[in-house]
Amino acid sequence: MSDQTVPAIPEVTESDAYITRAFNAPIDVVWKFWTEPEGLAQWFGPSTTHVDPATIEVELRPGGAWNLDMVDNETGAHYPIRSTLRVVKEREYLEGEVYGETEHGDVLNVVLRVWFHDHGDKTRITLHQGPFSAEFRDMTAEGWEESFQKIDAIVAGAAA
């Protein structure tokens, strides 16, 4: 099931992360850095990590993979990010379900939506991460444990 339409940017709810930011590069370059392994390897993940280039896998189609491993710069621990793309609109919109794996188990399990806005020499990205209102589930026991595992992983990374 894949509805290949670009949704309107949603209203922000308290459980979502919402970020918009302009980049000094044309849209085809920014798109490349999101969708080509050589590009992705250069930036994805917090500053204390890097991407293992050998683990990057991008299949730019609905149902395709968008995978990579983040590696902790200090400890070398791998944090795999595994995603399934749901909507791919070239130079316009990407949507995927993201699963993170850590030594503590699977974390994240969120929907990531990224809009690309063409402004000539500049590109604006609007990113929304979280369950949309329709998909929103109350914090179940499982939801809490996921959050704790995520906190554990981040605390472990920061302490390393």
Add this chain to the structure above:
Amino acid sequence: MFTREAPAEDPLTLVFSALADPTRRAILVRLTQGDASVSELAGPFEMSQPAVSKHLRVLEKAGLISRSRVATSRFSHLEPRPLKEATRWMDKQFWNESFDRLDAALAGYLENQARNAQEEEEKENDQ
């Protein structure tokens, strides 16, 4: 009046220091099953009730639980909002740091592209 430094009582700081302790995280996970009294919480942790009470005070101060009294027992109740706010904050940190790196990568790429274009031009002029 306005300092850049976060005050010690900053809500997010309270939440993260409360969550930094594995026993307190385990107490929260237990409370996802339903409200519990101090003695019910002390049981699985092999801890004295005063020790559990101390942890509960930290959790309460962070807003992660609320407590009510039924007869002689105090029951703890999970409050999900601060944890949601903490995870949202972490998600934003993740992307802001990634985007800083993307910024730098894009700048490097465009610089390289411009240099290559210039070299091409110089080569053509030489011919």
